[in-house]
Amino acid sequence: MIPSAFDYHAPGTLEEAVALLERLGDDAKVLSGGQSLLPLLKLRLGDAGHLVDIGRIPGLTDITEADGYLRIGGTAREADLERSDLIREKYPILLDTAAVIADPLVRNRATVGGNLAHGDPANDHPATMLALGAEVVARGPDGERTIPITGFFTGLFATALAPAEILTEIRIPVPPPRSGGAYVKLERKVGDFATAAAAAQVTLGEQGEIVRVGIGLTNAGPTPIKATAAERYLQRRQPDAEAVAAAAQLAADATSPSADRRGSVEYKRDMARVLTGRAITRAVQRAGGQ
Amino acid sequence: MATHDVRITVNGEPQAAAVESRLLLVHWLREVLRLTGTHIGCDTTHCGACTVLLDGEPVKSCTVLAVQADGREVTTVEGLEHDGTLHPLQEGFQQEHGLQCGFCTPGMLMTGRALLERNADPSEAEIRQAISGNLCRCTGYVNIVKSIEYAAAKLR
Ligand SMILES: Cc1cc2nc3c(=O)[nH]c(=O)nc-3n(C[C@H](O)[C@H](O)[C@H](O)COP(=O)(O)OP(=O)(O)OC[C@H]3O[C@@H](n4cnc5c(N)ncnc54)[C@H](O)[C@@H]3O)c2cc1C
Numbered sequence A: 001m002i003p004s005a006f007d008y009h010a011p012g013t014l015e016e017a018v019a020l021l022e023r024l025g026d027d028a029k030v031l032s033g034g035q036s037l038l039p040l041l042k043l044r045l046g047d048a049g050h051l052v053d054i055g056r057i058p059g060l061t062d063i064t065e066a067d068g069y070l071r072i073g074g075t076a077r078e079a080d081l082e083r084s085d086l087i088r089e090k091y092p093i094l095l096d097t098a099a100v101i102a103d104p105l106v107r108n109r110a111t112v113g114g115n116l117a118h119g120d121p122a123n124d125h126p127a128t129m130l131a132l133g134a135e136v137v138a139r140g141p142d143g144e145r146t147i148p149i150t151g152f153f154t155g156l157f158a159t160a161l162a163p164a165e166i167l168t169e170i171r172i173p174v175p176p177p178r179s180g181g182a183y184v185k186l187e188r189k190v191g192d193f194a195t196a197a198a199a200a201q202v203t204l205g206e207q208g209e210i211v212r213v214g215i216g217l218t219n220a221g222p223t224p225i226k227a228t229a230a231e232r233y234l235q236r237r238q239p240d241a242e243a244v245a246a247a248a249q250l251a252a253d254a255t256s257p258s259a260d261r262r263g264s265v266e267y268k269r270d271m272a273r274v275l276t277g278r279a280i281t282r283a284v285q286r287a288g289g290q
Numbered sequence B: 001m002a003t004h005d006v007r008i009t010v011n012g013e014p015q016a017a018a019v020e021s022r023l024l025l026v027h028w029l030r031e032v033l034r035l036t037g038t039h040i041g042c043d044t045t046h047c048g049a050c051t052v053l054l055d056g057e058p059v060k061s062c063t064v065l066a067v068q069a070d071g072r073e074v075t076t077v078e079g080l081e082h083d084g085t086l087h088p089l090q091e092g093f094q095q096e097h098g099l100q101c102g103f104c105t106p107g108m109l110m111t112g113r114a115l116l117e118r119n120a121d122p123s124e125a126e127i128r129q130a131i132s133g134n135l136c137r138c139t140g141y142v143n144i145v146k147s148i149e150y151a152a153a154k155l156r
């Protein structure tokens, strides 16, 4: 399948890329890993007169900790996450997530930033970033701004990014000691989008009680979902089986999945419940709790 | 229709070409260079029959623009054999019956090659994980895993 004709641009700097996007207007799209965009263009489900490839802009692929944040460059690939010693040692929740996205070949191209910018509620990183309380850094004609992840997903395939804005970095507050996170996904086969999936990030207090918690859900509604009622419920509680089960139920109550070949509404909602419970339990274990 | 002058090294040989923006890498390889060993199976980024190495990493060439490979190195299945001697992976697929119809084989070989570059002694689980983006409708994968193990042992 061949996409309809477009022109390709490969700016060498962010300034150039933003200027190009501004000049070309609505007809232009950012091209990053291309693993969502090119399939859409090939199937002609999407259309673009111009692609602005940000993949050749240097300095956007680093994964580092600095000034209290884990910083993931705007064009860092899933494969870069998987191979990063920092991620392997300190952020197993991100490793959990990258490992279940598409397949290893797609992950050699697909970027973490693109996974968020695509605005697909079936993508896996949004839930994880909601759980981690991330921020997205965007560069546009008016300079740089920071968007909290809770305000980033504005609708189905829609984000807070303006048309000429480029996602340049994802910032995750470095978790305090006694923190842990996990992402658990149910998929029919490798490369499938989630039937249901849940991310949980917790911090434990002196007595093993939960002092901070973030829970995100994948493919459970028109946008990625932050399970706020479940988070509130867990605050200051001991994460025992009963509390985890109650929180998992509250998370499931917040979903509005649609029925498709992956399952019925009831099935998906129940899977969201089961997976939320597992994600919280694993997160607590990784935080050093019971 | 916008075209771009690109320089891409394919199987060690520098190539210069003018490519249309929308031309996919797999089409350039197959239709312009006539390197038809790289297959198109699904065209929807699922099957991995089109796998080539881009700067040494396996990617689905039906989901990369030819112009995105400008200045980079591409290795296709034609680049495995040297002066009539099969690569140990190719030998492995022959010895262990790693193929039936052969349609998935070029992709399996390229993914296998990249795996063995990174990991000289992969476990069965690591092999299965590495080829999880390459679909085979014939073999049931058992002999593909054995073929890659054969090559790993021979290369060590
Ligand atoms: C077979 C297959 C299976 C998949 N399975 C999964 C899965 O299980 N889970 C999952 O999460 N994903 C899955 N994906 C999607 C894949 O992870 C995508 O690559 C990812 O969603 C988008 O990242 P990308 O870098 O490829 O972005 P692109 O495809 O280049 O871009 C996607 C969209 O985001 C915009 N964009 C990208 N980067 C930026 C940026 N830095 N700034 C502004 N806008 C930007 C583009 O303009 C475009 O609209 C799958 C893809 C395939 C082909």
Ligand code: FES
Residues within 6 Å of the ligand: B039, B040, B041, B042, B043, B044, B045, B046, B047, B048, B049, B050, B051, B060, B061, B062, B063
């Ligand atoms: S032809 Fe490229 S993945 Fe199937």
Ligand code: FES
Residues within 6 Å of the ligand: B098, B099, B100, B101, B102, B103, B104, B105, B135, B136, B137, B138, B139
């Ligand atoms: S040998 Fe036929 S598809 Fe693999």
